Amino acid sequence: MEFGFVNKSNMSMVIDLYELTMAQVYFNENHNKTAVFDFFVRPTKKRPYFIFAGLEQLLYYVQNITFIQEDLDFLKSTNLFNDDFLHYLSKFKFTGNLYAFEEGEFFFANEPVVIIEAPLIEAQIIETFLINTLQIQILVATKALRCYSVANGKLLVDFGLRRAHGVDAGLKSARASYIGGFFGTSNVLAGKLFNIPIVGTIAHSFILSFESEEKAFEAFAKNYPENTVLLIDTFNTIEGAKKAVETAKKLGIKLKGVRIDSGNLLELSRKVRKILDENNFKDSIIIASGGIDEYKIKYLEENNAPINSYGVGTKLVVSADVPYLDCAYKLVQYNDRPVMKLSSKKIYLPSKKQVFRSFENEYFKEDIIGLFDERLGKPMLKHIIKDGNLVYNLPHIKEIKEKAISSLKFLPKNLKNIHNEEPYTPQISENLKEVVQRVKNLLV
Amino acid sequence: MEFGFVNKSNMSMVIDLYELTMAQVYFNENHNKTAVFDFFVRPTKKRPYFIFAGLEQLLYYVQNITFIQEDLDFLKSTNLFNDDFLHYLSKFKFTGNLYAFEEGEFFFANEPVVIIEAPLIEAQIIETFLINTLQIQILVATKALRCYSVANGKLLVDFGLRRAHGVDAGLKSARASYIGGFFGTSNVLAGKLFNIPIVGTIAHSFILSFESEEKAFEAFAKNYPENTVLLIDTFNTIEGAKKAVETAKKLGIKLKGVRIDSGNLLELSRKVRKILDENNFKDSIIIASGGIDEYKIKYLEENNAPINSYGVGTKLVVSADVPYLDCAYKLVQYNDRPVMKLSSKKIYLPSKKQVFRSFENEYFKEDIIGLFDERLGKPMLKHIIKDGNLVYNLPHIKEIKEKAISSLKFLPKNLKNIHNEEPYTPQISENLKEVVQRVKNLLV
Numbered sequence: 096m097e098f099g100f101v102n103k104s105n106m107s108m109v110i111d112l113y114e115l116t117m118a119q120v121y122f123n124e125n126h127n128k129t130a131v132f133d134f135f136v137r138p139t140k141k142r143p144y145f146i147f148a149g150l151e152q153l154l155y156y157v158q159n160i161t162f163i164q165e166d167l168d169f170l171k172s173t174n175l176f177n178d179d180f181l182h183y184l185s186k187f188k189f190t191g192n193l194y195a196f197e198e199g200e201f202f203f204a205n206e207p208v209v210i211i212e213a214p215l216i217e218a219q220i221i222e223t224f225l226i227n228t229l230q231i232q233i234l235v236a237t238k239a240l241r242c243y244s245v246a247n248g249k250l251l252v253d254f255g256l257r258r259a260h261g262v263d264a265g266l267k268s269a270r271a272s273y274i275g276g277f278f279g280t281s282n283v284l285a286g287k288l289f290n291i292p293i294v295g296t297i298a299h300s301f302i303l304s305f306e307s308e309e310k311a312f313e314a315f316a317k318n319y320p321e322n323t324v325l326l327i328d329t330f331n332t333i334e335g336a337k338k339a340v341e342t343a344k345k346l347g348i349k350l351k352g353v354r355i356d357s358g359n360l361l362e363l364s365r366k367v368r369k370i371l372d373e374n375n376f377k378d379s380i381i382i383a384s385g386g387i388d389e390y391k392i393k394y395l396e397e398n399n400a401p402i403n404s405y406g407v408g409t410k411l412v413v414s415a416d417v418p419y420l421d422c423a424y425k426l427v428q429y430n431d432r433p434v435m436k437l438s439s440k441k442i443y444l445p446s447k448k449q450v451f452r453s454f455e456n457e458y459f460k461e462d463i464i465g466l467f468d469e470r471l472g473k474p475m476l477k478h479i480i481k482d483g484n485l486v487y488n489l490p491h492i493k494e495i496k497e498k499a500i501s502s503l504k505f506l507p508k509n510l511k512n513i514h515n516e517e518p519y520t521p522q523i524s525e526n527l528k529e530v531v532q533r534v535k536n537l538l539v
Numbered sequence: 540m541e542f543g544f545v546n547k548s549n550m551s552m553v554i555d556l557y558e559l560t561m562a563q564v565y566f567n568e569n570h571n572k573t574a575v576f577d578f579f580v581r582p583t584k585k586r587p588y589f590i591f592a593g594l595e596q597l598l599y600y601v602q603n604i605t606f607i608q609e610d611l612d613f614l615k616s617t618n619l620f621n622d623d624f625l626h627y628l629s630k631f632k633f634t635g636n637l638y639a640f641e642e643g644e645f646f647f648a649n650e651p652v653v654i655i656e657a658p659l660i661e662a663q664i665i666e667t668f669l670i671n672t673l674q675i676q677i678l679v680a681t682k683a684l685r686c687y688s689v690a691n692g693k694l695l696v697d698f699g700l701r702r703a704h705g706v707d708a709g710l711k712s713a714r715a716s717y718i719g720g721f722f723g724t725s726n727v728l729a730g731k732l733f734n735i736p737i738v739g740t741i742a743h744s745f746i747l748s749f750e751s752e753e754k755a756f757e758a759f760a761k762n763y764p765e766n767t768v769l770l771i772d773t774f775n776t777i778e779g780a781k782k783a784v785e786t787a788k789k790l791g792i793k794l795k796g797v798r799i800d801s802g803n804l805l806e807l808s809r810k811v812r813k814i815l816d817e818n819n820f821k822d823s824i825i826i827a828s829g830g831i832d833e834y835k836i837k838y839l840e841e842n843n844a845p846i847n848s849y850g851v852g853t854k855l856v857v858s859a860d861v862p863y864l865d866c867a868y869k870l871v872q873y874n875d876r877p878v879m880k881l882s883s884k885k886i887y888l889p890s891k892k893q894v895f896r897s898f899e900n901e902y903f904k905e906d907i908i909g910l911f912d913e914r915l916g917k918p919m920l921k922h923i924i925k926d927g928n929l930v931y932n933l934p935h936i937k938e939i940k941e942k943a944i945s946s947l948k949f950l951p952k953n954l955k956n957i958h959n960e961e962p963y964t965p966q967i968s969e970n971l972k973e974v975v976q977r978v979k980n981l982l983v
């Protein structure tokens with residue numbers, strides 16, 4: 096019986112086979128000069144901007160990747176690899192440079208947010224894992240900040256673990272949603288590993304297991320008198336609210352709150368608020384959950400729903416309206432020669448580059464993608480790993496979160512508008528345009 | 540620096556906090572009689588049927604779940620749990636029953652495909668992980684079989700690892716797509732852990748790193764003369780095909796195949812086939828990739844595209860058209876009392892149940908959801924874990940795949956049609972209907 100856990104020792108095998116077969120050819124042909132690869136996201140409908148997240152996990156990978164004997168034996172058994180190359184893998188270590196945006200920073204389509212500059216074999220081998228680790232966190236951090244941007248400061252909590260695509264996505268989503276402005280997560284392991292507040296209420300099964308809703312409420316309230324949040328929609332939400340109030344009165348406890356998980360949340364939250372207020376539970380909060388996303392939050396907030404907190408689950412963790420990014424990791428330079436692919440109409444910017452940001456009246460003005468050594472604004476790509484060594488102090492996750500939230504101060508209204516379908520695309524510097532033209536002319 | 544790996548020791552912490560707080564209430568209140576929970580999927584547009592997958596990983600979890608001291612210390616630090624309950628957790632072991640469909644079997648909306656019958660605390664604690672582990676594999680196995688059902692026997696390979704939602708989803712997708720009829724995966728670790736053939740070609744970066752396409756082709760062909768599959772769309776697909784042929788002739792090797800990753804795949808595959816045939820490379824195959832899913836495969840096959848193999852990536856592993864299932868794990872019976880939730884219009888079937896399947900003229904006729912002890916056809920839920928012990932021989936993954944593929948022999952045309960938007964929903968037995976009515980009457 097095999098679960099299939101990924102760990103520090105075998106994460107090197109989380110790789111597309113072709114990375115290794117290509118790497119062997121590079122090795123055999125002594126074709127291993129310095130390569131520059133860009134990781135970027137192509138223009139995506141419904142996502143005018145993105146939030147960068149996942150760098151810490153990527154750095155963990157790049158700093159710790161190793162091929163253990165058991166895995167080398169497996170590779171040998173495929174008959175695709177020779178002993179010299181397997182010996183090379185047994186000593187594998189990333190010795191190159193990594194430049195990246197800081198986590199929590201906003202970015203746009205076509206911008207390199209991570210640049211790898213390393214011997215070709217090393218840069219090639221880390222491709223699959225790099226994309227895998229970044230995509231899910233960018234997806235969820237971006238979706239989370241979209242929720243945050245319309246939530247009027249209401250507490251947002253991640254309830255998505257069960258519907259995340261596997262256990263790793265569950266953990267990454269908890270981390271990324273926290274970065275994107277969420278208050279906490281239901282995911283206990285994420286709380287432990289990433290220092291994120293953990294939260295939870297009760298489930299319908301809890302209510303149903305007791306002989307009556309009252310008995311269920313009493314049992315919970317008795318055991319968590321300081322933390323009594325009762326789920327009131329198992330049978331009838333209005334009756335449930337009344338019973339919650341009666342339970343709190345009977346036991347003499349402060350009712351921390353109630354949760355509504357179905358039905359017309361606008362209408363029900365108003366009626367429930369009235370019941371709570373009339374019974375002097377003005378401090379008891381209302382938590383809404385069930386199919387919540389940024390669109391639903393915006394609707395409820397615009398209609399002044401008396402909801403204090405939103406539990407956001409499935410649609411957050413699978414990024415339901417945009418379940419994948421057209422993201423790529425592309426070779427842009429080899430042995431100082433800028434390169435580009437031609438066959439597709441998709442944009443492709445050769446050469447080692449930098450992204451320059453400028454502001455006007457404290458608002459974001461524009462990003463310019465230029466050559467690495469140009470000076471056209473604030474350079475956004477920081478040197479993170481130099482010759483294989485970390486030269487960057489990883490910020491605390493709270494700082495990352497603050498950076499992400501502060502994006503909303505800088506981004507102009509049209510980019511923040513969650514109904515804006517059109518991505519912003521950055522400018523290209525004149526010097527970079529010349530390089531593009533030069534490379535095209537060489538190729539055509 | 541924290542990656543956040545899940546392993547055998549800490550998988551118990553991949554859990555929504557409320558499972559544990561509810562469990563503590565059950566524990567304190569000595570409210571721990573036998574509970575029955577159903578896992579089922581609600582009716583889902585675009586998925587008339589589903590393929591069951593993920594049982595092996597679920598069984599691994601249920602058989603090995605344990606709370607280690609370090610995690611108990613973390614739980615204690617939250618101030619939500621008392622020492623008696625934490626002591627209980629330290630001895631936690633699943634002692635109940637698990638019934639399930641066999642992996643690879645087709646199933647329908649509303650059918651319990653896994654039933655847990657256990658002391659309430661145990662059944663509650665495994666909820667989050669159970670849903671998390673099953674959903675992604677059902678999503679991908681179903682999507683994979685949809686691809687297989689329209690592929691006319693062409694080889695399908697999973698290229699999705701980089702765009703899967705994290706490393707666990709990458710592994711589970713490789714396993715589930717193999718079950719759903721795929722030939723192999725690019726994911727090396729999945730190949731090693733799950734005995735799935737691993738496959739791969741080359742990337743655009745490989746081509747671009749050489750001074751010319753010819754040199755790139757030669758380097759690869761020289762190193763993999765028996766396995767030369769060349770990517771021909773980096774600059775111009777037609778020219779690329781010609782160069783691939785020239786390279787093979789020059790080196791005197793058999794050209795195993797070419798891959799086209801962009802452009803109009805129908806038109807390009809025809810032109811490329813012609814070039815290959817005219818040069819006596821009739822055995823060289825054409826692999827198509829780039830945005831492939833069941834809809835694209837069907838279109839290409841209906842137009843007789845001379846494609847021998849499809850590389851299916853992103854849209855498979857994120858199940859792009861249906862990125863999540865409305866799946867649930869619901870308490871249906873407690874201490875022999877059938878229970879159901881009332882507030883929502885969603886269907887909910889109380890009591891311990893069985894799914895009965897019948898056939899007519901070798902085709903699937905109908906499924907009837909009935910009470911556990913009825914006899915209304917072939918019972919689909921097998922006894923897998925009895926009193927905590929595995930009483931089932933796990934089949935080899937190849938047998939699971941064969942079972943999934945054989946679904947296509949049994950399913951009627953309308954259910955197999957990938958454009959069918961309407962889910963099939965099974966019948967409900969008269970006896971079960973009576974129970975539903977009885978429980979409703981008690982509640983209203």
